[in-house]
Every structure is written in C-alpha cells, then in structure tokens.
Amino acid sequence: MPKLTEYTRYADAQAHANSQALWDLFDGNREFFNIAxxxxxxxxxxSGRxxxxxxxxxxxxxxxSFDAIAAGSARFAHWLVKNGVQPGDRIAFMLEPSLPFYLSLFGAMMMGAISVPLFTLFGLDGLRxxxxxxxxxxxxxxxEKAEIASQVDGVRVIVADDALLAQMADLPDRFEARTRADDMAVFQYTSGTTRELPAAVKHTHKSLVTLMFAALYGTGIRPGDEYFCPSSPAWGHGLWHxxxxxxxxxxxxxTFAGRFDAVRLMKALQDYRITNMSAAATHYRMMKNTGRASEFGFFFKKLSFTGEPIDPATLEFIDQTFHVPACSxxxxxxxxxxxxxxxGAEDFVVKPGSLGKPVPGLKLQVQKADGGQTAPGEVGELMLWKRDHWETTKxxxxxxxxxxxxHCGRADDVIISAGWTMSAVEIExxxxxxxxxxxxxxxGVADPVRGQVAKAFIVSDRAASDDYIDELKTFTxxxxxxxxxxxxxxxVSELPKTPAGKVHRKVLRDREAAQAKIN
Structure with a gap:
C-alpha cells in the first residue's frame, strides 16, 4: 500500500491519513522509537547527502550531511555516557544552528537523555x-555565552568548541539507540522572555509520529523538496516543523543562524533553490519591507506560515513575488x-486570511460563551475536542x-471600550x-472613561507628528x-518580538502597566 508521502491531494488525506499510516513512515514501533x-x-x-x-x-x-551529523551525534552520545550522563538526564544547550547544535540535539536523544534547546538571546535571569x-x-x-552560563549555580557548563570536538574524535561513530517510544525526548520552553517562567512542554520520542500530520498537511513536506525554515530551532516551529x-x-x-536579515534570507532561498518554505508571518513582512525581493530568483512550489495572521499587503507581496499561495x-x-x-494539494482552495481546515481526524468548533456553537461569521472561542471534552485554544x-x-485574535487581545468589542489584530x-x-x-490600555482604549505602536520611516497621528486615526x-x-x-524604532519573530504584545502590555503604576 502506498505511504502517506506518496499522496498529495486533500481528498487522499481525508481517506488515508490515520495513526497506523503515520507509524508506517518510520523504522520504529509503538514500543521502541528514537527521534535521533x-x-x-x-x-x-x-552518500554524503x-x-x-x-x-x-x-x-x-x-x-x-546526514553522515556527518550521524557520526558526530554517536560520538557525542558516547562522550555523554563517558561523562556520567544517564538516560533521563537533561542536556541543555544554548547554541545557534551549527554542527555543535545538531550534535547536542541528536546525541543526547540518541543515548536516552532529554534535549533542552534554549534561546541564545536569554540573559542571566531567563537562563537561570x-x-x-x-x-x-x-x-x-x-x-560568548559561557560567561553568563557560568553564573548559574548547579550546572556544569561545557563550551562547544574545537577542544570538545577533539575529545570526541576517537570515540565510536555508531551508537545503538534503545529508547522506548514513551520515553521523554525533548523539554521545550515557549518563547517568553520575562521573569514569568513559561512551563516546559515535554515531548516523548513518539511525538515525531504525530508531528507528521503537520509536516504532511501543514507545511506540505514531501521527499524531493528543498526545504527551508528561518525560525530558530529553539522555538517550536523551528525545532519541530x-x-x-x-x-x-x-x-x-x-535554517538561519545569527541576527535575522531578510536580504540574507532571500539570497539563501535563491542559492539553495528552495522549493518549500515555512516561516513566521514576520519573516514574509520583513522581506517585503526591504524592497529588494526583485533582485533575487525564487523557485517556490509550496509556502506556509505560522505565529500570527499575515496582513493583506504582505499577502499581496507574496502573490506577486512568489506566485504561490501562502498557507496558514x-x-x-x-x-x-x-x-x-x-x-501542494491541487484539490484544496486556499482562501486568503483563512486558517484553513482541521488536520485529518481532528474536531474543532467555534463556541459562544455559553458553550453553544456559533453561526457562520460569528466570532467565538476556538475549541478543540480532546480526551472526550472541549479544550480551549485561548x-x-x-x-x-x-x-x-x-483567526480573530487571542482572547487577551480583545479590547472592550465603552461596551464596544474591538480586535487588536483587526486594527493592526x-x-x-x-x-x-x-x-x-x-x-488595550486603561482609560478612566471607557475602561479600555486601543493604543498603537508604529514603526515608520516617516517622521512622527501630530498631523501624522491624526491621519492614522482617521485612516483606521x-x-x-x-x-x-x-x-x-x-x-517606536522597533517592536518587541519573540525569538520566532512574532510581535510580543505581552511585553507591550507589561510596559504600559509598569508605566501606569509609576504615574
């Protein structure tokens, strides 16, 4: 029977996608499975592929190459064992995409330890x-980061440099992975950068199997694609997708390493002849804003995005520049x-601005405050049927x-002003x-008369003035x-963003709240 990777149509996804078909894509089984x-x-x-x-x-x-990462990861797995690491221990790494990053990621999982990728932009408080x-x-x-890391008590800091690679050089380049499918593989922290600690999301090795629904139908990955994702692999999108x-x-x-630059990204997309890209909405917007996309050649057949909706002007840029629909x-x-x-599904119509439809086998519903289902066009809370109950997506x-x-915004992005309900996303x-x-x-910011009012933070090359402010108010x-x-x-000169490139409205809300206390 054909594997799921051989189907590309929407109708085939509905007919053939199921749990067993996902397991059939891999060597492992429901008992023993290893992501590395x-x-x-x-x-x-x-082959050096x-x-x-x-x-x-x-x-x-x-x-x-697959060969180089496999051999290096095996040596790193042996090095971990030699240094007293046991299955189930956590191995944290704060590295940009590089050979040491991938050896850390896969070497730890290979020997049964738990990989914990961390953002390279974390300061001392966030890291601690x-x-x-x-x-x-x-x-x-x-x-560069070792000085900060060494100030954190209770952890041994290892610098990923040539000396470390030299220590590993004589170790075997093969390691037999024997993890169980239900063993923990990855602890992943969300992209929050404040003192409020985001909870670690814990993934088992078999998480790779269920991930394939998103790979096949969210990003459209198929063998033969030349794929690219500029999101940091310390974030869910960059790591998993x-x-x-x-x-x-x-x-x-x-992938991309270092401070993001949209022109550098476009050159890479051209040079690597990328046919399939999944990126954050902000990445597309930043490419548009350079005004230099016409300098490069593109080879896209599939495009996807996540993180937040794409504004109409950027969607128009994508259509005119890449000639491929951007799939949320x-x-x-x-x-x-x-x-x-x-x-890539020829029988699925991509509607601009739409989140699309559920992955095969999932049930979602938009609900009113009383739990009833909304009518078409009526805004409500998006709910997912999971473990025999409706679970909110917030x-x-x-x-x-x-x-x-x-998408009509996060529940906490709704602004209620003098009884009127407004969407921050719609105003943006x-x-x-x-x-x-x-x-x-x-x-939304506090207002003594209306309860809340909308406040906008604008990045613009045009000089700020009262006339410009009035113009924007009237325009909206x-x-x-x-x-x-x-x-x-x-x-403002720039907006706070998560490492994934998404606008971090919570940082703006926290700043406004702190300023209000001072005043």
Whole structure:
C-alpha cells in the first residue's frame, strides 16, 4: 500500500491519513522509537547527502550531511555516557544552528537523555529560571555565552568548541539507540522572555509520529523538496516543523543562524533553490519591507506560515513575488498544529486570511460563551475536542459557510471600550495598509472613561507628528468603524518580538502597566 508521502491531494488525506499510516513512515514501533535514529541515523547511507543547510548572518553557508551529523551525534552520545550522563538526564544547550547544535540535539536523544534547546538571546535571569526548572546535567553553549552560563549555580557548563570536538574524535561513530517510544525526548520552553517562567512542554520520542500530520498537511513536506525554515530551532516551529519533521522524512532542510536579515534570507532561498518554505508571518513582512525581493530568483512550489495572521499587503507581496499561495498553519506549543491549508494539494482552495481546515481526524468548533456553537461569521472561542471534552485554544475565531476557520485574535487581545468589542489584530491589519506604516502592534490600555482604549505602536520611516497621528486615526476609523481606532499612538524604532519573530504584545502590555503604576 502506498505511504502517506506518496499522496498529495486533500481528498487522499481525508481517506488515508490515520495513526497506523503515520507509524508506517518510520523504522520504529509503538514500543521502541528514537527521534535521533529516525531523523538522522537511518538516512546516513554513506552518500554524503545534505541534511541541513545553514545560512549564517555573516554571509557564509554551512552544509551538514546526514553522515556527518550521524557520526558526530554517536560520538557525542558516547562522550555523554563517558561523562556520567544517564538516560533521563537533561542536556541543555544554548547554541545557534551549527554542527555543535545538531550534535547536542541528536546525541543526547540518541543515548536516552532529554534535549533542552534554549534561546541564545536569554540573559542571566531567563537562563537561570529555565536551568532551575529542568535541572540539566550539562549546559552546552559557546564561548560568548559561557560567561553568563557560568553564573548559574548547579550546572556544569561545557563550551562547544574545537577542544570538545577533539575529545570526541576517537570515540565510536555508531551508537545503538534503545529508547522506548514513551520515553521523554525533548523539554521545550515557549518563547517568553520575562521573569514569568513559561512551563516546559515535554515531548516523548513518539511525538515525531504525530508531528507528521503537520509536516504532511501543514507545511506540505514531501521527499524531493528543498526545504527551508528561518525560525530558530529553539522555538517550536523551528525545532519541530523546521528540523525534526523534514529530517524525519529524509528531506534536506535549511535554517538561519545569527541576527535575522531578510536580504540574507532571500539570497539563501535563491542559492539553495528552495522549493518549500515555512516561516513566521514576520519573516514574509520583513522581506517585503526591504524592497529588494526583485533582485533575487525564487523557485517556490509550496509556502506556509505560522505565529500570527499575515496582513493583506504582505499577502499581496507574496502573490506577486512568489506566485504561490501562502498557507496558514495554526497551532500552539501545547496542542500542536490543528488547522492547515494543505500546501501542494491541487484539490484544496486556499482562501486568503483563512486558517484553513482541521488536520485529518481532528474536531474543532467555534463556541459562544455559553458553550453553544456559533453561526457562520460569528466570532467565538476556538475549541478543540480532546480526551472526550472541549479544550480551549485561548484564541478567537469564526467559521464560514464552507467550514474554513479565521483567526480573530487571542482572547487577551480583545479590547472592550465603552461596551464596544474591538480586535487588536483587526486594527493592526488596517494600520498596515497605510503606505507609511512598516510595522504595527495594538494593545488595550486603561482609560478612566471607557475602561479600555486601543493604543498603537508604529514603526515608520516617516517622521512622527501630530498631523501624522491624526491621519492614522482617521485612516483606521474610516476603514473599520467610528469607535474602532487607536486613540493613542506612539512611534517606536522597533517592536518587541519573540525569538520566532512574532510581535510580543505581552511585553507591550507589561510596559504600559509598569508605566501606569509609576504615574
């Protein structure tokens, strides 16, 4: 019987996608399964086939083969055992995509330890919170971050440098992985950077199997694709959808290392002849904002995005520049991907602005406050049927007559002003239609008369002025409604973002709350 990777149509996904068909894509089974074996070792056939292409911000490319990562990961697994690491111990690593990153990621899982990727931008407080929470046996980082890491008590810091690779050089280049499918493989922290510790999401080795629904139908990965995901592999999108999913299917993947630069990304997409990319909405917007996309050649057949909706101007840029529809992929670190647009499926119509439809086998519903189902076009809370009950996604949505779902903002992004309900996402999308607005973020702030009002933070090359502020207010009011516009506007040089590139509205809300206390 054909494997799921041989089907591309939406109708085939509904007919053939099931749990057993996902397991049939791998060597392991429901009892014994190892992510490192499935993603790396089984594809290392001595041919030198490329596993990962890394576009470094400084302009150089790093090409890693399945053979090199497999051998290095095995040596690292042996090195961990030699240094007293036991199955179930946590191995944390704070590294940019590089050979040491992939050896840490796969070597730890190969010998049964738990990989804990951490963002390289964490300062001392953010790092200490996560180390205190997961209590890793080792923390592997680079020389630059070692000074910060050494200030964290209770963990041995290892610098990933040539000396470490030299220690591993004489160790065997094979390691027999014998983890059980239910053994823990990855502890992953969400992208919060405040003092409030995001909970670690804990993944077993068999998580790679269920991930394939998102890989096949959210990003459309198939053997033969030249794939790229610029999101950090310390974030869910970059790790699972940008690294483990493509490698698990034997597909060459690409990533970005260092401070993000949209022009550098476009050059890599051209040079690597990328046919399938999954990125954050912000990555597409930043490519548009460079004004230089016409300088490069593109080879896309499939595109997907996640993190937040794409504004209409950026969707138009994608259509005109890449000539491929941008397919939304919706989910969270906690619940996984649940809504997709089936990239590459010729019998699935991609509706601009839509989250798409559920992955095969999932049931979602938009509900009113009383738990009843909303009518088409009515905004409610998006709920997922899981373990015999409805579980909230904490997002607002609406559904159309054909069953397509649309994102209407986070539940905490709703602004209630003088009894009127406004969507921060909707106001942002309207502001981004203004020719002089490069980026926009909207939050609700306290108001003594209205309870809350909308406040916009604008990134623009145009000089700030009272006239410009009035122009933006009028521009928004005329396109939405007389009450739905930002009553306060502040111009900023940049917006706070998560490491995934998503606008971090919580940081803006926290800043405003702190300022309000001072005043």
């Amino acid at each position: 074996h499935e993603s790396i070792t089984r594809h290392a056939d001595g 490329t596993a990962v292409r890394i576009a470094h911000a400084d302009g150089h490319d790093e090409i890693l 919170l996560r180390v205190d929470d997961c209590k890793p046996k080792l923390l592997i980082t680079n020389a 940008g690294t483990l999913a493509p490698l698990g299917l034997g597909v060459t993947t690409g 992929m919706y989910g969270t670190t906690e619940i996984g991907v649940v809504l997709v647009n089936y990239p 997002d607002l949505a609406k559904v159309d007559d054909e069953g397509y779902l649309y 999308a309207t502001l981004l239609k203004h020719a002089d607005v490069r980026e926009a973020a909207v939050i 009011r005329e396109r939405l409604s007389q009450h739905e516009f930002p009553r306060h506007i502040t111009f």
